[in-house]
Amino acid sequence: MKKKPLLIIPIETKVREFDAKLLLAIVALQRGFDVVLGALWELKFLTELLDRGIFLDKSIAKTKEKWFSRCQQQGHRIAALDEEGLVYFDAETYRQLRIYPPSLESADVFFAWGKDQAEVTSPAVGTLAKRIKLVGNPRFDLLRPELRKVYDRDVAALYKEYGRIILINTSFSFANSANDANALLKTFAQYPIEEQRPGFFAGWTEAQHKVLRSFQEILPQVRERFPEHTIIIRPHPSEGLQLWQELAFSLHNTVVIREGNVVPWLLAADVLVHWNCTTAIEALLLGKPAIAYRKEQPDLYEQPLPNACSFHATNPDELLDMLDRAIQGNLTASPEELVRQQKILEQHIASLQGSLASEKMVDELLQLSQTFVRQRDISQRTVQAMKRLWRSILDRVDASRQNRDQYIAGKFPDTTVAEVQKRTQILAECLGYTEKIMVREEGQNCFSLSVV
16 A cells, blocks of 8 residues: 655744644644654654655755755655744845755745745745745644634633733843853854854844843832732743743742743733744734833844834833733724734735645645655665664663753653643644544654554
């Protein structure tokens, strides 16, 4: 019997991508795929042991060039999106940071968030622009009214545990990085922008330090002004926790936590405070007020789209007043502003209505799957089986192979089959999908999903 096509879905940041990638996986299962899904670094390690499939990567930056070459050598085809492609400083900076034509040359299809990203990307890639498909992103499928019920139980649990919430999302992954400084510098050096604009990342880091200090200064005032609320500090997945934990320890009823997807936290909160956060866009789509705290305004390093979706506070008194109005339900945009924001969202994000972004992506992936055969020839399958056996032996006898880099482990904590099964069931129910889905562990934090 001919095998179903295989879709390989890596996840770099669990709290941001896990639910959305599972949603995509379930849609793919409905359309006739088998799926292997898991933590990015472990899944890369596993790819040479899998049948040929479509590897859905998270960007087409220069940092992907070598991996794409290796992936192709293993017989896989490449599709890509850009998880960071919705929010950026300006068009030229985005192209220098995130778009590398040789990487797109290796990808058969590139999924764009919307018209804006496609228009910004196209001038940098020439005739390869025909590979760009306007589909949106599965993360924003989960914001649509028909799918928000995925989070009903999560929201109820948050209300029960924390009561009324002021949510503070931080985005200081350079100034307060969970990674060490040398690793950051090594990463920065890989981007062409450092050659064209020397000091770009140093300036970005310094801007974050200034804004970070303004958040540290305002938190005690917010705590004192709103004693009945729980303040939830939710650091960016790439941030260290210690700085915020030390600050929260000195404040009553203030909690540092970044477990789970941000959507139920937004739904449970009265208001969001942020700087440069994609979460502001999500809040707008969920009908929650977002306040950009801009006491510091490093214009070169501020991102227009989150600001366009937010109220702006430029000093402590303005922020405290806006928080008070938001809690009372009186912080609302004018009808004219709401129309303007809707137009901006439609320009930047496809599939806010109609077919899901996940469905449009799978339509394109199905076409791609018809261009190659999943099953390898007998000699390759023999080599794969030997490699898999050898890996399993090494994993049992070499304890060091079980150790995970602390930074990577923070972005994708260890996950069990039971957790994947539970989340898959909830998402499948919301999609009205009744066929039984089998989840099997393929490797550390890597799972295969198939229809029984």
